[in-house]
Amino acid sequence: MSASDIIRPRTRRDMLRLGATTAVLATSGCNTFLPSTGPRIGGIMGPASVQSGDPGPVANPALRYVLLTLDSTVIAGVESEKPPSLFSAGLQAHPASEVRFGVGDVLSITVFETQAGGLFIPAEAGGGRPGNFVTLPQQQIGRSGMVTIPFAGEAKALGRTAGELEKTIAGRLRQRALEPQVIVTLVERRSAAISVVGDIAQSLRFSLDPGGERLLGAIARAGGTRFSPHQTLVTLQRGGVAESAILADIVENPRLNLQLAPDDTIIVARQQRYFLALGAVGQTASITQLNRRFPFEDRRLSLGDAIARAGGLQDDRANPSAVFLFRFERRAMLERMGIATPPMPGEEIPTVYRADLLNPSSMFLVQRFQMRHNDLIFVSNAPSTDLLKFLQIILPIAQTGALSATMAQ
Incomplete structure (x- = not known):
């Protein structure tokens, strides 16, 4: 056997191994060969005629935000903030309104005199009369706000109480009637x-x-x-x-x-309140964990409740020290806590709260931290997860090369 005969099979095995590896690497960049739910980022951004907007690099994002790690001081500062949807102090202090006559109200006016022979009670009325009074026809307050009283003319009723209107009418009749007394009754309120x-x-x-x-x-x-x-x-x-x-x-x-x-x-x-949960939350083997938007289903919901409702942290992915909650906070609240807010327009500051669940005290803190509508929870992956992903890419390539070498022997 010549030296060329010994070298030739080994060269063939190397070429097969190299070819298999090259094929895997080549097909990994082929858009039409690998399955996909749609075009990749290059296929969308590349052909665009106009591109605008720059969030900035990861290390220096364009949108500045505040990062607070949960501790007793942070919890106390957040709890001191008044909930965003409450009635103002002005409405709360408003006393009961004094209801006055308005347009559309129907009034009944009765005039009393001390004895017969006066303006409204004739002397020959006789004993069959129930009393020394007369009830005028009912009147509805019009847009002018006036009511008409015989021998007294028009009197303003709009915006007045019954007692005020009674005094006005009695005063106008005093020179004509016998010690007149007036009772104004609201028959129907339409204002x-x-x-x-x-x-x-x-x-x-x-x-x-x-x-x-x-x-x-x-x-x-x-x-x-x-x-x-x-x-x-x-x-x-x-x-x-x-x-x-x-x-x-x-x-x-x-x-x-x-x-x-x-x-x-x-x-x-x-108003169904929701929160979002992204990242390494939920059960890995669950086939029902599709919706990452969760309703509150209660008046109050703590961060601990929300994490539990989202399925907890994934044991094989989550970094317990990297549990983050994203929301907008009022600048005044952050400054009251002694936080230097970034120079940006508006009264709402992007704020990130971090919970380190490797620290046992954080288990108590997440029970006191109250969730709000549209809060977003994100649980970061553990560093080992990136290594596992890398191995999942490399191992099939290595196995393909080993299989090719075995077939060539």
Whole structure:
């Protein structure tokens, strides 16, 4: 056997191994060979005629944000912040409105005199009369706001109480009638209306009672809400301004059960609050963990509850010291905590909270940290995960080369 005969099989094996490896590496870059759900990033960004927007490099992002690691001080600062959807102090302090006559109200006016023979009671009335009084025909207050009294002319009723109108009419009749006394009665109120609409049993419009009415009482008049209190947002429109609060907060805090004012409109709407959970959360083997958007399903939800509802951390992927929560916080709250906020326009600052679940004390802190609507939880992968991904790419290539070498022998 010659030396060329000995070298030739070995060269053939090397060529087969090299060919198999080259084929794998070549096909890995072929867009049409490997399966895909759509075009890759180069196929979308490359042909664009105009490209705009630059988030900046990872190490120096264009959007600045604040990073806070959860500890007792951070928790206390967040808890001191008033929830974003509560009625303002002005609405809470508003007293019960004094209901006055308005356009459309129907009034009954009765005039009493001390004896017969006066202006309204003739001397020959006789004993069959029930008393020394006369009741005028009912009158509806028009846009002019006036009512008409015989022998006294027009009197302004709009914006007055019954007592004020009574004094005005009696004063005008004093020179003609015998010690006149006047009683003004509201027959039908068509002003000072309160409207309740939205996700309630029945839309309702009613007139505000002189004794006043509170927010929950108006909702009760409409038959109550269709959804649970923590899913119901109550909006009060007054004077061109609208403010909202969650019904569960109104039920718990009596100060939020506002006194209503004439012409208030109450809008009841369902507001399902959600949070997002991305990254290494959920069970790896689960076939139902498809939706990463989770409803609160309760009035309050802590960060610990949210992590548990998302399926917990994945044992084979998650880095327990890298649990992050993303939200926008008010600049005033951060500055009150002594945090130097980045120079950017607006009152809301992008903020990231980090929970180190390798520290046992963080288990208590995540139970006190309250979630908000549209919060985003992200759990980073452990460093070993990147190594496993690399090995998953390299091992099939090495196995293909070994298989080719075996077939060539």
